[in-house]
Amino acid sequence: MSTTLAFLGDFGDAFDYIFHSRESQAGGARVGGSELLPLLWTHLKVTGAAMGIAIAIALPIGLALGHTGRGAFATISVSNVGRAVPSIALIAFFVAFFPRTPEFWNVTVALALLAIPPILTNAFVGVRQVSRDAVDAARGMGMSGTQIVRSVELPLALPLIFGGIKTSTVNVIATATIAPLVGVLTLGDPIISGTVHGRAGQIGASIVVALLAVLAELALSAVQRAVTPTGVKLEKGASARASRLGTLKRRIQTVP
Amino acid sequence: MKLSRLLLVLLALACSAVFVAACGDDEEEQPASTPSQSDSGSGGKIERNDANAEVSLTIGSKNFTEQKVLGEIYAQGLEAAGYSINKDLNLGDQDTALAAVKSGEISAYPEYTGTALLAFFGKQADELPKDPQEAYEEAKAGFEADGLVALPPTPFTSSNEVAVTKETADELGLKTISDLEGKSQDLTLYGSPECRQRLDCLLGLQQVYGLKFKKFTPVDIAQRHEVLTSGRADVSIVFTTDPQIQREQEVLLEDDKGMFPPYNSTLVMKKETADEAGADLAKTVELIQEQLTDENMQELNARVDLDKKDPAQVAEEYLTETGLIGGN
Numbered sequence: 348m349s350t351t352l353a354f355l356g357d358f359g360d361a362f363d364y365i366f367h368s369r370e371s372q373a374g375g376a377r378v379g380g381s382e383l384l385p386l387l388w389t390h391l392k393v394t395g396a397a398m399g400i401a402i403a404i405a406l407p408i409g410l411a412l413g414h415t416g417r418g419a420f421a422t423i424s425v426s427n428v429g430r431a432v433p434s435i436a437l438i439a440f441f442v443a444f445f446p447r448t449p450e451f452w453n454v455t456v457a458l459a460l461l462a463i464p465p466i467l468t469n470a471f472v473g474v475r476q477v478s479r480d481a482v483d484a485a486r487g488m489g490m491s492g493t494q495i496v497r498s499v500e501l502p503l504a505l506p507l508i509f510g511g512i513k514t515s516t517v518n519v520i521a522t523a524t525i526a527p528l529v530g531v532l533t534l535g536d537p538i539i540s541g542t543v544h545g546r547a548g549q550i551g552a553s554i555v556v557a558l559l560a561v562l563a564e565l566a567l568s569a570v571q572r573a574v575t576p577t578g579v580k581l582e583k584g585a586s587a588r589a590s591r592l593g594t595l596k597r598r599i600q601t602v603p
Numbered sequence: 604m605k606l607s608r609l610l611l612v613l614l615a616l617a618c619s620a621v622f623v624a625a626c627g628d629d630e631e632e633q634p635a636s637t638p639s640q641s642d643s644g645s646g647g648k649i650e651r652n653d654a655n656a657e658v659s660l661t662i663g664s665k666n667f668t669e670q671k672v673l674g675e676i677y678a679q680g681l682e683a684a685g686y687s688i689n690k691d692l693n694l695g696d697q698d699t700a701l702a703a704v705k706s707g708e709i710s711a712y713p714e715y716t717g718t719a720l721l722a723f724f725g726k727q728a729d730e731l732p733k734d735p736q737e738a739y740e741e742a743k744a745g746f747e748a749d750g751l752v753a754l755p756p757t758p759f760t761s762s763n764e765v766a767v768t769k770e771t772a773d774e775l776g777l778k779t780i781s782d783l784e785g786k787s788q789d790l791t792l793y794g795s796p797e798c799r800q801r802l803d804c805l806l807g808l809q810q811v812y813g814l815k816f817k818k819f820t821p822v823d824i825a826q827r828h829e830v831l832t833s834g835r836a837d838v839s840i841v842f843t844t845d846p847q848i849q850r851e852q853e854v855l856l857e858d859d860k861g862m863f864p865p866y867n868s869t870l871v872m873k874k875e876t877a878d879e880a881g882a883d884l885a886k887t888v889e890l891i892q893e894q895l896t897d898e899n900m901q902e903l904n905a906r907v908d909l910d911k912k913d914p915a916q917v918a919e920e921y922l923t924e925t926g927l928i929g930g931n
Binding site for chain 1: 696698699722793796797799800801802806820821822823826829830832833834835
């Protein structure tokens with residue numbers, strides 16, 4: 348048997364699964380095609396809610412820490428240790444200890460915890476790497492702390508902040524595939540319930556999730572360009588180009 | 604496949620770890636009842652035959668408590684009969700387990716007659732025999748066509764059941780599954796992912812009873828009682844031999860249209876395996892199963908799920924307490 352052909356065969360079937368609904372493996376239920384839309388919708392909702400919570404928590408803390416430069420080591424260490432806890436354990440933990448909370452929110456909170464560390468770390472590093480000259484100049488002009496954060500540090504840190512958000516979004520989109528284990532039907536359902544959706548469903552859903560991650564990355568890059576002030580774009584020159592290509596930001600992100 | 608199995612295991616582990624904490628305080632002390640020994644004392648002990656040591660058997664099971672206990676009981680019982688035993692007791696669902704037997708990954712695993720007829724042999728819910736023996740004969744014939752042997756079944760049956768909390772039953776006046784008519788559209792049903800395509804599950808409720816639920820949510824099968832007690836599910840699909848039914852005061856709705864077929868457990872293996880293992884295998888399995896009644900199986904499941912004992916230990920207790928092994 349030619350493995351290459353079998354490989355392609357599975358892929359062909361997977362694409363068919365993505366575009367056309369079919370009987371489930373043992374019959375009786377419809378899977379694939381338009382049946383994927385509710386799963387996709389839930390997937391987007393979980394991802395959006397988790398990212399919203401994560402950004403709302405991590406971004407202000409990251410900016411404040413970067414601005415003051417205080418307590419950074421402790422906070423970022425704690426948040427990084429959080430990354431070591433497997434998401435599946437987090438989800439199981441939340442479902443077990445908050446059984447009355449709707450599963451959707453348990454999963455969302457667990458995913459938000461997963462999304463916080465990259466955003467927090469990048470926001471912190473992003474603000475710290477803002478040229479001290481620029482901050483001093485702003486202070487010399489009589490700007491208050493809040494004004495400095497809003498008008499100087501935040502715009503200059505944007506490339507790194509978006510780097511963190513993009514990393515987290517992709518993580519969350521990929522990890523949301525385990526949500527069906529606790530009854531939240533995301534695109535992970537075909538992957539987990541292989542006996543219902545078949546191999547085509549497993550591969551097909553994986554393809555859709557991968558595409559979703561790529562699209563999210565592209566969309567966020569567009570948002571980043573839209574919100575970056577023109578002055579910053581011109582001024583940053585070479586380093587901004589490097590970070591837009593994703594080389595710089597990803598490297599820095601690992602340095603807390 | 605591999606990944607999903609790993610995830611399930613991880614989740615099951617995490618859930619069971621957390622279960623201990625969650626249930627620790629509100630569980631009343633359970634009197635340690637003993638699986639009742641047959642007073643006739645007919646069964647006697649499993650006899651060791653050293654010649655069997657040359658036969659190596661890998662006992663498998665699906666991924667829930669009862670299956671693990673059964674797997675352990677067969678494994679330890681057959682070990683006592685002298686066989687060389689390996690175990691692989693967490694094989695996911697029925698399709699995974701059957702594939703493992705066919706591929707030789709495992710030698711045998713316990714399967715329920717009803718599951719086999721519906722899931723493997725394409726029976727419709729309404730064509731299933733109501734008589735356990737008849738169901739076994741049909742399943743056996745089906746397996747035979749695949750080159751597999753199904754040993755005689757256990758006395759206990761472990762079918763799916765439609766469970767609601769006592770409050771829900773009282774409030775809506777539910778006694779039978781038919782009573783759900785006209786009310787199900789407001790109720791949330793939880794079941795395993797496979798439930799969606801099983802005629803003794805969601806599909807049967809839709810086709811045999813004509814019920815439509817507000818929402819069906821597939822979850823990991825380990826959560827079938829938790830979803831009820833936490834109030835997330837109005838209706839959950841559970842098993843007859845689940846010990847939680849009594850402890851949590853759940854109400855099983857009577858299957859008045861006969862949707863659930865008999866689910867006695869039968870040990871399934873390849874014909875070559877059965878031939879190689881010889882007559883001692885069937886004899887030992889028969890001895891082992893003699894005491895596996897509904898009550899005893901419930902008790903054994905309770906010891907694992909509620910008393911947090913290891914399936915291996917519970918299996919050993921069963922074999923010792925029924926006098927199959929140990930003693931003099």
